[in-house]
Amino acid sequence: MTTHDERDHDEQDDRSLAAVASLRTYDVAQRRSRHLRTRCHAVLAAQARPARSTRSAEMIAAFFRRVVGPVVGGAWCLAYLVEMIRRAAAISGLPH
Amino acid sequence: MTPMARDDERLLVARLRAGDTGAFDEVYDAYRARVFAFLLRMTRNKAVAEDLLDEAWLRLVRHAPRLLPDTSLGSWLFTVARNLYWNHRRDSLVRDASASELLTLWPSPAPWPSPFDLAAAGELERRVERALSRLSPQYREVVLLVAHEGLTPAEAAVVCGISAEALRQRLSRARAALAGELRHTPVVATLKKRYAV
Numbered sequence: 001m002t003t004h005d006e007r008d009h010d011e012q013d014d015r016s017l018a019a020v021a022s023l024r025t026y027d028v029a030q031r032r033s034r035h036l037r038t039r040c041h042a043v044l045a046a047q048a049r050p051a052r053s054t055r056s057a058e059m060i061a062a063f064f065r066r067v068v069g070p071v072v073g074g075a076w077c078l079a080y081l082v083e084m085i086r087r088a089a090a091i092s093g094l095p096h
Numbered sequence: 097m098t099p100m101a102r103d104d105e106r107l108l109v110a111r112l113r114a115g116d117t118g119a120f121d122e123v124y125d126a127y128r129a130r131v132f133a134f135l136l137r138m139t140r141n142k143a144v145a146e147d148l149l150d151e152a153w154l155r156l157v158r159h160a161p162r163l164l165p166d167t168s169l170g171s172w173l174f175t176v177a178r179n180l181y182w183n184h185r186r187d188s189l190v191r192d193a194s195a196s197e198l199l200t201l202w203p204s205p206a207p208w209p210s211p212f213d214l215a216a217a218g219e220l221e222r223r224v225e226r227a228l229s230r231l232s233p234q235y236r237e238v239v240l241l242v243a244h245e246g247l248t249p250a251e252a253a254v255v256c257g258i259s260a261e262a263l264r265q266r267l268s269r270a271r272a273a274l275a276g277e278l279r280h281t282p283v284v285a286t287l288k289k290r291y292a293v
Contacts, residue, residue, distance in 0.1 A: 044120060
């Protein structure tokens with residue numbers, strides 16, 4: 001094959017690709033398109049709901065972990081300590 | 097390749113990850129027809145292409161929260177569509193049908209060609225569609241992705257799951273095969289006039 005033939009073939013290949021590029025774009029029927037859009041919206045909404053409730057559950061859990069837990073634990077320890085001191089004082093006859 | 101700027105796409109991905117239906121609508125309007133046309137030309141069966149299109153979009157929304165911030169939505173969608181096509185082909189051993197069904201389908205509404213354009217392009221388009229349908233699916237997909245969808249060879253390689261070099265070779269063979277299919281028809285002469293090349 002000569003260089004001229006090769007160039008000819010290359011040009012023909014490029015024209016073929018140009019022809020493919022110019023082909024029209026098809027679309028689905030509007031009714032089907034609307035239906036699919038609605039289904040996808042529903043999936044997105046369903047995914048967003050658990051995500052939101054999971055976030056609020058995590059916030060409540062964090063609040064209990066950081067605030068309620070230590071406060072209750074501290075109060076219990078304090079009450080235990082006070083009671084220990086009170087009983088020790090009673091045993092040793094100190095006024096309480 | 098994409099009809100949207102890279103920054104816009106990053107923003108869209110972030111909104112999609114948050115479950116924003118408005119972001120979904122933008123992506124859907126930008127890519128629906130392109131993905132459908134790709135599937136239609138690969139399957140050459142309208143019902144199958146519609147089913148695969150549904151599945152591709154449903155996969156996008158199900159996967160939305162796990163999308164990476166720098167995801168290229170076009171490549172992602174074409175990859176899923178392509179994989180769905182090959183899975184379908186493997187499962188059902190789809191046999192090749194004629195391209196005539198394709199030509200009876202309605203075109204994308206915009207831009208609407210004039211009746212003169214339609215008449216002039218009709219025969220040409222039919223020949224190109226027929227030549228395209230005669231290519232093997234491996235060749236057809238690279239020609240469609242690069243020539244029709246405007247993906248760069250690197251992007252098309254990612255979609256097809258092959259190296260850039262393998263894609264380049266496959267595209268070269270596909271171009272030659274397509275030109276071979278068209279060579280014995282008057283289409284090349286018509287194209288010469290039409291594109292003035």
